[in-house]
Amino acid sequence: MSLEVSVQRAVSGFTLDATFASAGRLTALFGPSGSGKTMLINLISGLMRPDRGRIAIDNTVLVDTDARIAVPIYKRRIGYVFQDARLFPHLSVRQNLRFGRFFAPRTDRWADEAAIIDLLGIGHLLDRRPGMLSGGEKSRVAIGRALLASPRLLLMDEPLAALDDARKREILPFIERLRDELKVPIVYVSHSAQEVARLATDVVMMRDGRVLATGPAEAVLPRLDTLAEESGESSSLITLTVAEPMPEWGLTRLRSSGGEWRLARVQAAAGTKLRVRIRARDVMLSRLRPEQSSALNVLEGAVTAIAPLGEAEALVTLDCGGDAITARVTRLSADALELSPGTPVFAVVKSVSFDPASTAAIRGVPSADLLA
Amino acid sequence: MSLEVSVQRAVSGFTLDATFASAGRLTALFGPSGSGKTMLINLISGLMRPDRGRIAIDNTVLVDTDARIAVPIYKRRIGYVFQDARLFPHLSVRQNLRFGRFFAPRTDRWADEAAIIDLLGIGHLLDRRPGMLSGGEKSRVAIGRALLASPRLLLMDEPLAALDDARKREILPFIERLRDELKVPIVYVSHSAQEVARLATDVVMMRDGRVLATGPAEAVLPRLDTLAEESGESSSLITLTVAEPMPEWGLTRLRSSGGEWRLARVQAAAGTKLRVRIRARDVMLSRLRPEQSSALNVLEGAVTAIAPLGEAEALVTLDCGGDAITARVTRLSADALELSPGTPVFAVVKSVSFDPASTAAIRGVPSADLLA
Amino acid sequence: MDWLQLSPEEWSAVRLSIKVSSWATLASLPLGLAVALLLARGRFPGKSVLNGIVHLPLILPPVVTGYLLLLSFGRRGVVGGFLAEHFGIVFSFRWTGAALACAVMGFPLMVRAMRLSIEAVDRKLERAANTLGASPLVTFLVVTLPLSLPGVVAGAILCFAKAMGEFGATITFVSNIPGETQTLPSAIYTFTQVPGGETGALRLTAVSIVIAMAALVASEAFARRIDRRFTVE
Amino acid sequence: MDWLQLSPEEWSAVRLSIKVSSWATLASLPLGLAVALLLARGRFPGKSVLNGIVHLPLILPPVVTGYLLLLSFGRRGVVGGFLAEHFGIVFSFRWTGAALACAVMGFPLMVRAMRLSIEAVDRKLERAANTLGASPLVTFLVVTLPLSLPGVVAGAILCFAKAMGEFGATITFVSNIPGETQTLPSAIYTFTQVPGGETGALRLTAVSIVIAMAALVASEAFARRIDRRFTVE
Amino acid sequence: QESLTVFAAASLKNALDEINTACEASVGKKATISYAASSALAKQIEQGAPADIFFSADRDWMKYLSDKNLTRKDTENELLGNSIVLVAPADSATSIDIKQGFDLSAAVGDGKLAMANVESVPAGKYGKASLEKLGAWEGVSKKVAQAENVRAALALVSTGEAPLGIVYKTDAAADPKVKIVGTFPEDSHAPIVYPVALTAESKNADAPKLLECLKTPQARAAFEKQGFNILLK
Numbered sequence A, B: 001m002s003l004e005v006s007v008q009r010a011v012s013g014f015t016l017d018a019t020f021a022s023a024g025r026l027t028a029l030f031g032p033s034g035s036g037k038t039m040l041i042n043l044i045s046g047l048m049r050p051d052r053g054r055i056a057i058d059n060t061v062l063v064d065t066d067a068r069i070a071v072p073i074y075k076r077r078i079g080y081v082f083q084d085a086r087l088f089p090h091l092s093v094r095q096n097l098r099f100g101r102f103f104a105p106r107t108d109r110w111a112d113e114a115a116i117i118d119l120l121g122i123g124h125l126l127d128r129r130p131g132m133l134s135g136g137e138k139s140r141v142a143i144g145r146a147l148l149a150s151p152r153l154l155l156m157d158e159p160l161a162a163l164d165d166a167r168k169r170e171i172l173p174f175i176e177r178l179r180d181e182l183k184v185p186i187v188y189v190s191h192s193a194q195e196v197a198r199l200a201t202d203v204v205m206m207r208d209g210r211v212l213a214t215g216p217a218e219a220v221l222p223r224l225d226t227l228a229e230e231s232g233e234s235s236s237l238i239t240l241t242v243a244e245p246m247p248e249w250g251l252t253r254l255r256s257s258g259g260e261w262r263l264a265r266v267q268a269a270a271g272t273k274l275r276v277r278i279r280a281r282d283v284m285l286s287r288l289r290p291e292q293s294s295a296l297n298v299l300e301g302a303v304t305a306i307a308p309l310g311e312a313e314a315l316v317t318l319d320c321g322g323d324a325i326t327a328r329v330t331r332l333s334a335d336a337l338e339l340s341p342g343t344p345v346f347a348v349v350k351s352v353s354f355d356p357a358s359t360a361a362i363r364g365v366p367s368a369d370l371l372a
Numbered sequence C, D: 001m002d003w004l005q006l007s008p009e010e011w012s013a014v015r016l017s018i019k020v021s022s023w024a025t026l027a028s029l030p031l032g033l034a035v036a037l038l039l040a041r042g043r044f045p046g047k048s049v050l051n052g053i054v055h056l057p058l059i060l061p062p063v064v065t066g067y068l069l070l071l072s073f074g075r076r077g078v079v080g081g082f083l084a085e086h087f088g089i090v091f092s093f094r095w096t097g098a099a100l101a102c103a104v105m106g107f108p109l110m111v112r113a114m115r116l117s118i119e120a121v122d123r124k125l126e127r128a129a130n131t132l133g134a135s136p137l138v139t140f141l142v143v144t145l146p147l148s149l150p151g152v153v154a155g156a157i158l159c160f161a162k163a164m165g166e167f168g169a170t171i172t173f174v175s176n177i178p179g180e181t182q183t184l185p186s187a188i189y190t191f192t193q194v195p196g197g198e199t200g201a202l203r204l205t206a207v208s209i210v211i212a213m214a215a216l217v218a219s220e221a222f223a224r225r226i227d228r229r230f231t232v233e
Numbered sequence E: 001q002e003s004l005t006v007f008a009a010a011s012l013k014n015a016l017d018e019i020n021t022a023c024e025a026s027v028g029k030k031a032t033i034s035y036a037a038s039s040a041l042a043k044q045i046e047q048g049a050p051a052d053i054f055f056s057a058d059r060d061w062m063k064y065l066s067d068k069n070l071t072r073k074d075t076e077n078e079l080l081g082n083s084i085v086l087v088a089p090a091d092s093a094t095s096i097d098i099k100q101g102f103d104l105s106a107a108v109g110d111g112k113l114a115m116a117n118v119e120s121v122p123a124g125k126y127g128k129a130s131l132e133k134l135g136a137w138e139g140v141s142k143k144v145a146q147a148e149n150v151r152a153a154l155a156l157v158s159t160g161e162a163p164l165g166i167v168y169k170t171d172a173a174a175d176p177k178v179k180i181v182g183t184f185p186e187d188s189h190a191p192i193v194y195p196v197a198l199t200a201e202s203k204n205a206d207a208p209k210l211l212e213c214l215k216t217p218q219a220r221a222a223f224e225k226q227g228f229n230i231l232l233k
């Protein structure tokens, strides 16, 4: 799938002017509140018309103001999970879920009702009306409704915002499966850097109605960190190859160009490539190899750059045999360890510091199986 | 303020049966989607009537089904930030904000309009109608509206769910200030353990319409961790006393019974007591005192307990001179370090691992000043 | 209660009134809905003209409306002649004509109620239906229409009630033929025109009220049932 | 266009009709709102009786309504006598009586439109206003009422239009006295009752339509303005 | 200065308007004339309407007031007379001889015989009496379409809706779209009279003057112009 967007739309006091293209399976729209994310997916879905511009999916033109083309919403077959759930109040949950079913051509109906209901945990709500649902229940039903219409493209506007962490952890792998197995391309609006890091193949960063950065996740996420420095969310992305299980300890041995890793809860087959996100705040630096420590992952490397961060801290970038790893340390420590470009250091990463929510499978390995 | 709640209410297919009392300044209602949190604050606000039960604030009875008392909603002066924003569509943002102003007795009007608008960053939206706001903008206006009514008690139903991280970081200190300076007691519904840990003085844990645990945050949060083990959110709460600043490094020296700490971005005066949350996953254990490491906070202690966690990990509890600190390590490490109750170990905590979002001031020290 | 005893002719007026009112209501429902939808959601030139035409029967004295119906739908009227010739539909001096007159008189009330309810339906829900693949027509049928059902019911009941009371246009258009076009109001009117006819008028008025009230209560119960489906909190 | 020239008497009928319709509409607004609110939100015994009474003028032939008004609000009627004696308010054979008749006939239409709109207002918003300290009355005034303004406007315009066309009840209640109770429809009726009156009737009908249409267009424009305030997306 | 009010049957409008102007000089002022159905006017006078003169279209309603002592019996006066005629559309080829036992039913054929209401409206009552006397009622009664008033019956014929109708000569003569097929013998029905009287409550000194003026030659001419017979020689 390829999505090409180039639109301008002004509403009183706000102008959206966004151009991006993505051939990715999950394109994340990321940006602060009021940056125009919802407006942008409204334009893609057809709920809003651009003043000028063009939107095309796989060479099918949805809108082209110059050519005076504007495919009506209902012919686009673009599923939309709204920021507010927008369920039909007069229909039961079951009827809401089944609403879109009949409009998709029979051959295109890929959605499996039973599986989706089960995954979303809404089986016990089927006979209720939306007015009788809690906030989180509503948003789950809204996800189910959009999916069961078997859309060709799925727009999700902060679908998980109303969900608790446990629920989120259940649904994230499911979204990955949609992305990887069912090949439904997804445009995903989120505030959460974690979610974006885990899910996105491509990222569009928005601010004030403009695209700040766009491209494959690997390329954009580090820039995202730069912007998000103050939030303590700087991180590095490392690609690991599964080597062998260590069944007696429930761990798995993996290898990156920088060295060997031992991680818990990896269930991928040997040879699989995984991408992991390592938050800069989770990396400790040491001039000596730590002895008798609980940290299992110690990589040898050398400082490549030191950037001050606020008044007390610094971001230290290392090269560990080809892996670029960023650590966030106090200036005091950087000074005490006498760090400067070229200084050899050890990066110490606790295995449990790997956040499952930011671990993503590479090349269609279903992440759901990957994470317990 | 003291809040006493003991209510039963059944709706088709769901029964809420909750009893708790809280004298805390911010009582967090924490629980998974559909556990009855919204229903519970609906009962407190008067939007819903209990089938049986009693609700009292400071000995003022709001509802008592036995005594046939039910104070009408509008006389309760309980502010409510709804899960959906529920702004008045026909009024401008300014009119929405000012709606409650006139109904509060003149002497009780503590809310400062300009300050609140400024803090929430909604000054540029004042002349818009709610239909023209983004999701996050709506929820900020909703917070402002509830506050400007100068309520005696504030109910907030996931007020920050629609906000991006940067916004959240701005608004959290403000909620702390409400809690500490203005003494508005708050009942706060949240999915986020982080938010709860940072804000709550008291916690009510809900599941399936029942109260699972309730009490002061210090007492309940560890139990919350136990329940939330799988989420990697186990943590310890430590009380620190500010000792002296280290201005040359932008750090502050603090002391706990277990030893000395050096933290960034603390701006409290010497002598101030702070509560910090240390996530178990951020604690590394070492049999030897780490040398030449970037970790500034090393506490000496001894293992008090080891509890297995999943197949690969274990939660190790230490006693560090009186501070109870929990570390989450792999079983492999626990084995390699030969940990067992009594084993002397060092807990290594990176200073930057202190999550600002879970650092809270104790005894009314305004946290906003505390965190840059 | 002897005076409550209805004569056979009066009974036939009662039956006829129910028949005429029911048909007037049911037959104008589809057109009423279509016009209400147009007025609520459409944007087209001549919208205010359409709106004006719909309101005309309210503005004109009923006798004038009846006379205009006679001119257009009568045997020699343009429309009436056409319909009679091509479809065999005859209105003049038939109960169908009475139903037509009642429908016309009730139309503005019906349309306005429906229009109000359609306008109150959140368009976001219609858009949501569109994203799920529902065409505008389907969306109207499965989202807008059910959500505006209270207004549809209200419109129908207003039309029915008006039809039960309509008299000026009916008698002018199809006159007052017992058993064919003599509806309850015509019968009542006749009573009021003779000295001492009050009891007769009163009796029939009571019957008329009972019928219309029954319809009202039924419609309210129905509306409550719809309403209960949306109950929140 | 000579036939469009109105005689002074006709002009006075035009003026009177506007006055009567305006008063009928304005004066019944508060009561209409109150009743609509009661029916929309109230739960009390006798609700369906109230609902029935409101609908009565629709169900009854207008002549009967007029006659009942004459009996109760006439100089010798129970209510009329009381009002005249204690408040000096006289309806019989005054323009005020015509306004009363028109108000009564328009009342069910007005109430229904308002009620529909009030019912469509999201109660959650009213509750939200309550939590902000607004009492039920204030909430009605600042939340429910503005949000149901489209219905209030629709109700008013329906009442006005009906009043412009109302004739049966008016002529029966307050007769057809030029300059005092002869409204446009009554004048039109009088024309239809004599040979050669058609042009006169036509002329006045045209005037009546023009006025009502102007009111309609104005109300629509107003409603559009209200509507624009809520535009979303 | 107290106004002078006349309550008159609507069918008298043309003549009375002319006479009112003509008599202004002799009476000293112009009367205000309220035209409506005799039944409505009579009941209004019963309820205390400020009428000085009642000019009825038939004896019954005058008697209704008279029996209740609401008229000044000494001023009661059967001023005018009228005839009823059988009319057909102007283009009709029908010719019928109205005589004892004539076959009206055959002439009506599949159509209807348009009449004013045979129970309540004077013209209808006279027509029915006449047909009964002539032995034609039995055959035609099922084919009678009863209109609200004579004018409406006339409209049914002039629009071609009904092939035949029975109306006043005054109405038929003025309508070019109908032709008079025959006149009913005067002795076949009760005398068609238009009685006039002062009301019991009238205290206006000008009222008797106007009553007198109605009998002047000038007034007679006006009545005759409209086709009335002058009964008061």
Ligand SMILES: Nc1ncnc2c1ncn2[C@@H]1O[C@H](COP(=O)(O)OP(=O)(O)OP(=O)(O)O)[C@@H](O)[C@H]1O
Pocket: A011, A012, A013, A014, A031, A032, A033, A034, A035, A036, A037, A038, A039, A040, A083, B131, B132, B133, B134, B135, B136, B137, B162, D232, D233
């Ligand atoms: N109809 C409108 N008229 C005027 N301004 C509007 C309108 N709709 C949206 N806006 C403004 O456009 C900007 C972008 O809105 P949008 O809803 O796309 O933001 P968003 O990125 O989705 O934010 P959030 O994360 O808070 O939902 C906001 O500043 C909003 O106030």
Ligand SMILES: Nc1ncnc2c1ncn2[C@@H]1O[C@H](COP(=O)(O)OP(=O)(O)OP(=O)(O)O)[C@@H](O)[C@H]1O
Pocket: A131, A132, A133, A134, A135, A136, A137, A162, B011, B012, B013, B014, B031, B032, B033, B034, B035, B036, B037, B038, B039, B040, B083, C232, C233
């Ligand atoms: N009117 C109702 N009728 C029946 N069940 C209801 C009704 N309202 C809520 N419920 C059910 O009650 C339970 C509690 O709802 P509540 O809204 O309090 O949940 P919550 O804890 O706020 O969840 P969330 O975090 O998803 O908002 C849910 O299972 C919900 O489905």
Ligand code: MOO
Pocket: C061, C062, C166, C167, C168, C169, D062, D105, D165, D166, D167, D168, D169
């Ligand atoms: O307009 Mo009427 O007077 O209800 O038939």
Ligand SMILES: [Mg+2]
Pocket: A037, A038, A039, A083, A157, B134, B135, B136
């Ligand atoms: Mg948004």
Ligand SMILES: [Mg+2]
Pocket: A134, A135, A136, B037, B038, B039, B083, B157
């Ligand atoms: Mg909730």
